[in-house]
Amino acid sequence: MRFRKDAPPRWLRRWCPDERVRSVTEITPEHLRSLDIRALLLDLDNTITPWRSRQVPPEVAAWVKRMQEAGIKLCFVSNTRNLGRLQAISAQLGVPYARGVMKPRRAMLRRALELLGVEPQHAAIAGDQLFTDVWGGNRLGIYTIWVHPMHPREFIGTKVSRQVEKWLLKRLEPYRADEEQA
Ligand SMILES: [Mg+2]
Numbered sequence: 001m002r003f004r005k006d007a008p009p010r011w012l013r014r015w016c017p018d019e020r021v022r023s024v025t026e027i028t029p030e031h032l033r034s035l036d037i038r039a040l041l042l043d044l045d046n047t048i049t050p051w052r053s054r055q056v057p058p059e060v061a062a063w064v065k066r067m068q069e070a071g072i073k074l075c076f077v078s079n080t081r082n083l084g085r086l087q088a089i090s091a092q093l094g095v096p097y098a099r100g101v102m103k104p105r106r107a108m109l110r111r112a113l114e115l116l117g118v119e120p121q122h123a124a125i126a127g128d129q130l131f132t133d134v135w136g137g138n139r140l141g142i143y144t145i146w147v148h149p150m151h152p153r154e155f156i157g158t159k160v161s162r163q164v165e166k167w168l169l170k171r172l173e174p175y176r177a178d179e180e181q182a
Contacts, residue, residue, distance in 0.1 A: 043127030
């Protein structure tokens with residue numbers, strides 16, 4: 001589902017994604033190209049793997065490969081404390097990473113764009129959290145894709161922010177740009 005990002009009132013706009021998808025695998029290189037997007041920053045936990053897991057689902061690994069083969073530059077952006085896990089997944093998929101302080105701070109996202117050599121207007125971010133991934137991306141002025149969390153298991157603090165996300169999603173409903181695909 002897409003949103004008219006400029007339409008919500010100012011207070012709500014910062015949390016409004018450009019799009020919402022069930023899974024990253026719904027994002028296609030053709031779609032990104034049509035938006036002149038060449039690079040995609042990827043959240044790790046509950047976007048690419050279940051929370052704290054090293055297991056990348058096979059369909060996600062295949063999707064990463066498709067994106068790479070299509071020439072879309074990828075980079076993980078994560079504030080995980082487990083560097084070994086981030087490095088292992090990065091090596092397994094051949095995707096570089098930028099690690100840093102909590103999103104929505106912009107420094108880590110900027111570093112990722114520098115690493116890929118891409119300007120913000122040609123970049124997107126995909127992640128499962130409105131208050132980190134989407135807000136951070138919006139602050140940087142990049143295209144934001146809100147991904148449905150892969151698995152219900154997550155950090156206790158996240159469970160709290162999910163309630164607020166639910167409330168915000170209701171506020172965002174009137175600003176949907178199209179009907180949800182069946
Ligand atoms: Mg996440």
